[in-house]
Amino acid sequence: MAKPRRSFFFFFFLTTTVLLFSLSLSLLLQATPTHQHQDPQEGDTPITRFQNYLRINTAHPSPDYPSAIAYLLSQARSIGLLARTFEFSPGKPVVLFTWPGSRPSLPSILFNSHLDSVPAESSKWVHDPFSAVRKTDGKIFARGAQDDKCIGMQYLEAIRNLKEKKFEPIRTLHFSYVPDEEIGGFEGAAKFTASKEFKDLNVGFAMDEGQANPGDEFRVFYADRSPWNLKIKADGIPGHGSRLYDNSAMENLMKSVEIMSRFRESQFDVVKAGRAANSEVISVNPVYLKAGIPSPTGFVMNMQPSEAEAGFDLRLPPTADPDAMRKRIAEEWAPDVRNMTFEIIQKGPIRDILGRPLMTPTDESNPWWSVFKQAITSVGGKLAKPEILASTTDARYIRELGIPALGFSPMTNTPILLHDHNEFLKDTIYLRGIEVYESIISTLSSFEEASH
Ligand SMILES: *[C@@H]1O[C@H](CO)[C@@H](O)[C@H](O)[C@H]1NC(C)=O
Numbered sequence: 238m239a240k241p242r243r244s245f246f247f248f249f250f251l252t253t254t255v256l257l258f259s260l261s262l263s264l265l266l267q268a269t270p271t272h273q274h275q276d277p278q279e280g281d282t283p284i285t286r287f288q289n290y291l292r293i294n295t296a297h298p299s300p301d302y303p304s305a306i307a308y309l310l311s312q313a314r315s316i317g318l319l320a321r322t323f324e325f326s327p328g329k330p331v332v333l334f335t336w337p338g339s340r341p342s343l344p345s346i347l348f349n350s351h352l353d354s355v356p357a358e359s360s361k362w363v364h365d366p367f368s369a370v371r372k373t374d375g376k377i378f379a380r381g382a383q384d385d386k387c388i389g390m391q392y393l394e395a396i397r398n399l400k401e402k403k404f405e406p407i408r409t410l411h412f413s414y415v416p417d418e419e420i421g422g423f424e425g426a427a428k429f430t431a432s433k434e435f436k437d438l439n440v441g442f443a444m445d446e447g448q449a450n451p452g453d454e455f456r457v458f459y460a461d462r463s464p465w466n467l468k469i470k471a472d473g474i475p476g477h478g479s480r481l482y483d484n485s486a487m488e489n490l491m492k493s494v495e496i497m498s499r500f501r502e503s504q505f506d507v508v509k510a511g512r513a514a515n516s517e518v519i520s521v522n523p524v525y526l527k528a529g530i531p532s533p534t535g536f537v538m539n540m541q542p543s544e545a546e547a548g549f550d551l552r553l554p555p556t557a558d559p560d561a562m563r564k565r566i567a568e569e570w571a572p573d574v575r576n577m578t579f580e581i582i583q584k585g586p587i588r589d590i591l592g593r594p595l596m597t598p599t600d601e602s603n604p605w606w607s608v609f610k611q612a613i614t615s616v617g618g619k620l621a622k623p624e625i626l627a628s629t630t631d632a633r634y635i636r637e638l639g640i641p642a643l644g645f646s647p648m649t650n651t652p653i654l655l656h657d658h659n660e661f662l663k664d665t666i667y668l669r670g671i672e673v674y675e676s677i678i679s680t681l682s683s684f685e686e687a688s689h
């Protein structure tokens with residue numbers, strides 16, 4: 238008897254497909270300029286310059302990069318900064334500002350931010366997400382206010398102030414604005430950091446975005462988790478729905494799901510017991526199930542299908558061993574003895590060019606850490622315990638080159654609203670951030686000792 242054709246039994250379906258991307262993308266709305274009348278302050282000030290940057294709609298799926306670049310270039314001109322723009326992929330500009338130091342042979346310092354933002358569902362916001370309304374309590378509402386247009390503009394304001402104070406850097410300072418971070422950075426930071434132009438910058442230390450803290454300490458991140466997309470698939474003998482027999486595709490897949498759920502629980506238990514932060518364990522979350530034979534009314538109910546598949550979002554902290562993970566997947570989650578196959582799509586690097594985990598040391602072994610800490614404390618700031626970021630940023634591409642990089646966005650006493658509705662940042666927090674960057678930029682650029 239001929240084996241039933243596989244493609245025939247291939248189907249679709251089931252439960253929890255998290256089609257977050259397409260859902261949110263389809264709900265995008267354009268900005269309407271409603272800001273003028275509500276704003277307590279007009280004119281050319283640090284706050285209005287921030288608002289103007291926020292009003293440029295660089296949300297996916299069609300970020301307005303040309304307007305953002307034009308605006309940044311105009312700001313750089315007014316400050317007197319050297320500017321270059323690159324296009325490592327068509328339509329994906331990178332802009333780079335440079336403030337030359339008096340000892341250009343020393344490794345430079347890079348401050349990175351991204352131009353783009355995630356989409357915003359206007360209808361769910363109290364103010365239009367691209368109006369950058371400032372309320373009388375100082376809250377500025379806009380997509381990108383926290384993630385991460387704040388730091389992009391704070392860098393520039395800090396430079397402006399330092400130049401006014403006649404500060405002169407010893408190390409050269411670079412400020413990059415890259416596209417596409419929110420969609421993985423593959424056409425943005427990944428290409429930029431792999432370029433000759435980047436190599437020529439001789440970057441010794443880098444800073445990138447972090448996250449807000451509802452408390453009054455500044456959060457700082459020394460690593461990202463590495464995302465893996467995992468698909469597991471089971472093949473089995475098809476059969477009548479009434480028959481009990483071993484090793485159907487569904488049975489084999491469900492065995493795996495049980496084993497993986499136990500692993501998920503064991504990791505989650507560590508978090509619940511307070512032994513590790515969420516970002517310090519391996520997370521494995523089911524995102525889709527795909528099986529069944531379609532019929533005009535739904536699915537064929539008296540047929541056990543010959544194929545079944547499931548997808549998982551896996552996140553590995555830098556302390557996890559990727560080889561051990563692959564082994565676990567091959568031997569326990571999708572073993573060929575259960576007629577299973579798997580596919581891992583690794584989103585970005587997991588080790589640096591020297592084979593080391595992508596982690597920036599936050600102890601005395603890293604002289605930059607001490608200098609950074611000193612820059613914060615010298616302006617009366619308190620640092621929280623350094624963290625691993627649960628998600629990812631472009632910093633992973635910088636760390637991949639073996640360059641130490643910290644994730645930092647100076648937002649204390651601020652709810653974490655990145656990617657959320659009604660993202661806002663308070664003007665006082667924004668202005669305080671400028672002061673903090675003045676300290677960071679001046680302290681780091683005056684640090685002469687570290688060779689790297
Ligand atoms: C694997 O597939 C073969 C061939 O279809 C079948 O004989 C065997 O029982 C299956 N084993 C398992 C564990 O599913």
Ligand SMILES: [Zn+2]
Nearest residue numbers: 384385418446
């Ligand atoms: Zn971001």
